[in-house]
Amino acid sequence: MPYLNINGQFLTPMQNPYIRSGDAASSIGQEGLSKIIFTESMQNLQSDVRYAISSGQSLRLLFIGEFGAGKTTRMNIVQREIESSGGLCINIEFARLRSLIERSTDPQEQLDNVIGVILDKIAETLGIDFNVVYGDRTLMSYYRTIMDMFAKARKELILLTFDEIETLFNSFELEVIDFASFLQGLADNFISKQGWNICACLIDDYLSELYTVAQQLYEGRFQFHIIEPLRDDEISRYIIEKNSSKTGKHNDPYPYDLETIKFVGEASGGIPRYIEAICYSLWASGESRGFVTLNDAVETFSRVYRHNAQVFFPKICQTYNFSDNVKAFFHLLFVSGGKSKTFKELAKYSNYCIVRSFQSLDEDSVIRRLRNAVEELLDASDPAAQDFISKNIEFFGIHPKRFSFKDPTYRSIYESIV
Numbered sequence: 001m002p003y004l005n006i007n008g009q010f011l012t013p014m015q016n017p018y019i020r021s022g023d024a025a026s027s028i029g030q031e032g033l034s035k036i037i038f039t040e041s042m043q044n045l046q047s048d049v050r051y052a053i054s055s056g057q058s059l060r061l062l063f064i065g066e067f068g069a070g071k072t073t074r075m076n077i078v079q080r081e082i083e084s085s086g087g088l089c090i091n092i093e094f095a096r097l098r099s100l101i102e103r104s105t106d107p108q109e110q111l112d113n114v115i116g117v118i119l120d121k122i123a124e125t126l127g128i129d130f131n132v133v134y135g136d137r138t139l140m141s142y143y144r145t146i147m148d149m150f151a152k153a154r155k156e157l158i159l160l161t162f163d164e165i166e167t168l169f170n171s172f173e174l175e176v177i178d179f180a181s182f183l184q185g186l187a188d189n190f191i192s193k194q195g196w197n198i199c200a201c202l203i204d205d206y207l208s209e210l211y212t213v214a215q216q217l218y219e220g221r222f223q224f225h226i227i228e229p230l231r232d233d234e235i236s237r238y239i240i241e242k243n244s245s246k247t248g249k250h251n252d253p254y255p256y257d258l259e260t261i262k263f264v265g266e267a268s269g270g271i272p273r274y275i276e277a278i279c280y281s282l283w284a285s286g287e288s289r290g291f292v293t294l295n296d297a298v299e300t301f302s303r304v305y306r307h308n309a310q311v312f313f314p315k316i317c318q319t320y321n322f323s324d325n326v327k328a329f330f331h332l333l334f335v336s337g338g339k340s341k342t343f344k345e346l347a348k349y350s351n352y353c354i355v356r357s358f359q360s361l362d363e364d365s366v367i368r369r370l371r372n373a374v375e376e377l378l379d380a381s382d383p384a385a386q387d388f389i390s391k392n393i394e395f396f397g398i399h400p401k402r403f404s405f406k407d408p409t410y411r412s413i414y415e416s417i418v
Contacts, residue, residue, distance in 0.1 A: 001288075001289075001290045002287055002288075002290060003246075003247065003255050003286075003287060004247075005249075006247060006248035007248065016280060016283045016284060017035065017242045017243060017245050017246045017283070018242065018276045018277075018279045018280035018283055019276050019277075019280060020277070020280050035242060036073060036076070036077070037237070037238045037241050037242060037272075039070075039230065039234050040234075041225075042070070042073075045074055045077060045078070049077070049078050049081045049082075050081055052197075053081060053082070053157065056194045056195065057194070058190060058191070058193070058194055058195065058196055058197050059078065059159075059197040059198070059199065059223075060187050060222040060223060061078065061197075061198070061199045061200070061222070061223055061225060062200050062201070062202065062217060062222045062224050062225065063075065063199075063200070063202070063225045064201070064202050064204050064207055064210065064226050064227065065201075065203070065227030065228075066203065066204050066205075066229075066271065068271045068273025068274055069204075069227040069228075069229065070272050070273075071163075071201035071202075071203075071227060072163055072164075072201060073272070074201075074225070075161050075163060078159065078199050079091075079159060079161065079199075082157055082158075082159040085157055086155075086157060087155060087158060087159060087195070088155045088157070088158050088159070089158075089159045090121070090122055090125045090126070090159070090160050090161070091125075091161045091163065092121055092160070092161060092162045092163065093163045093164065094163065094164050094165060094167040094168055095164045095167050097117050097121065100117050100120075101114055101172065103172060103173075104172075104173065105173055107173055107174060107178060108178075110172050110173045111174060111179070111182065112137045114168060114172070114174065114179070115142050116137075119142065119146070119149075122146060122149050122160075123149060126149055126152065128149055128152060139181075139182065139185055142182075143185060143186060143189040146160075146186065146189075147189060147193075150193070150196060155195075156194075156195045157195045157197075158195065158196050159198075159199060160197065160199070161198075162183075162199070162200040162201070163200075163201055164201065164203075165179060165200055165201065165202045166202055166203045166205065166206060169206065176206055176209040176210060176213060177209075177212070180213040181213075183198070183217065183222070184217055184222075186198065187217075187221060191221070198222075204226075207226075229269055229270030229271055230270035230271075230272065232262075232265055232270075234270070235261065235265040235268070235270055235275065236253075236258075236261050236265070238272070239261050239264060239275065239279060240252065240253050240261075242279070243255065243256065254291070255283070255286055255290060255291045256291075256292045256297075257291075257292070257293055257294065259293070259294035260282065260292050260294050260296070260297045262407070263294055263297050263298065263301075263410070264278050264279060264282070264297070266407030266408060266410065267301060267410040267411050267414055268411070268414070269411050269414075269415070274414060278301065278414070281301070281304045282296070282297050282300055282301075285300040294339065295337065295339055298339045298410075301410055302334050302335055302336070303335070305413055305414065306334070306335055306352075308413055308414075308416060309331060309334045309335070310331070310354050311416065312412070313327055313330045313331050313334070313354070314354070315416075316330070316388070317330070320382065320384065320385040320388060321382075321385075322376065322377075322385070323373070323376060324355045325370070325372050325373035325376065326377060327354065327355055328353050328354070328355040328358045328369065328370070328373065329346070329370050329374065329377075329403075331352075331354050331355070332346040332347075332349050332350065332352075332353055332358075332370070333403055333405060334405065334409075334413075335352050336349045339405075340402045341402060341403055341404070342400040342401065342402055342403075343366075343370045344363070344400070346366075346370055346403075347363045347366040347367050347370070350363075350366045374395070374401070377389050377393065378395075391406065391408060392405060392406050392408060392409045392412075394406055
């Protein structure tokens with residue numbers, strides 16, 4: 001039966017509390033798409049922003065974290081506080097503006113082109129004629145132009161955000177140090193203007209490069225916020241609060257059980273965007289039953305990410321020199337749902353096997369090859385292969401023998417495609 005809320009009313013599929021793509025707040029200003037679960041660090045950030053606003057201090061924030069860690073969500077928190085205090089927010093989303101930026105092989109010219117698009121976006125947001133404010137192409141001219149535009153906005157509180165800065169380094173001939181210099185100079189020019197704030201985010205792939213120019217940003221009075229994955233207790237609270245927002249059942253994981261939440265934590269690695277994507281599928285899969293167990297979760301995950309496994313397992317077998325029998329064993333264990341399966345249960349899925357020769361075999365032949373695969377794994381002598389096996393495969397029982405993937409395997413498969 002469908003899920004029920006605390007009042008005994010049915011929940012519709014439209015009330016799934018998770019976002020299919022996993023990006024609950026992947027666009028600046030779009031936090032209303034999904035309930036934001038405030039972690040301790042987010043609560044601290046909110047308090048710091050409110051204090052800065054009330055005391056007339058300016059904010060210089062740089063959020064750094066991996067894909068889906070919550071950088072843009074934090075920028076949304078800052079924006080919401082600025083707007084609720086009557087301020088104005090100007091959002092520079094480089095992923096969306098990429099097509100407007102002219103390419104150049106000359107780094108300085110490329111930076112000029114990027115800044116030109118930034119000026120254009122600011123002018124568009126403020127409703128100012130671009131041609132009136134655009135001066136000569138020097139950094140000081142750019143800073144003066146931005147200052148002039150902000151002054152014309154007649155707002156005491158303004159937030160300028162730079163989202164997905166890594167787009168500039170991935171797509172154009174622009175170095176981290178060049179854009180960091182621009183940010184530092186802009187921040188220096190803002191110092192005398194209380195209430196003019198800058199907030200930026202960058203994926204942690206560039207963290208090592210950023211450290212080489214950190215002094216520049218510190219001189220611009222930027223505060224670095226390194227975003228870590230959620231802890232186990234934070235993952236549990238995240239999912240329970242998400243579910244409770246629709247069921248009304250306070251502090252109740254329904255329709256999941258605690259083992260399901262643990263599995264999601266392992267598979268997602270504590271990254272909010274991954275939690276969203278996985279939980280969306282799990283919620284949808286359990287609507288006909290009215291609950292989601294661990295076995296349901298593993299089976300759903302295996303079905304949704306089957307294509308990804310078709311890429312992942314061949315790479316593993318190539319790395320550790322495993323045979324096609326082992327490749328078939330891994331894949332059948334995954335597509336069957338992966339938890340506590342016998343040879344006979346795995347053989348039922350032989351038609352889905354990525355090893356084509358298995359698809360034409362009878363059940364006894366499939367079972368015989370799977371036995372050979374398990375013997376190969378147990379007899380592995382390479383230390384690296386032994387380490388992989390111990391971390392990813394669980395063997396138990398005698399008659400019949402059963403096999404399971406350990407939860408980190410699902411995390412690895414998910415990571416391989418996101």
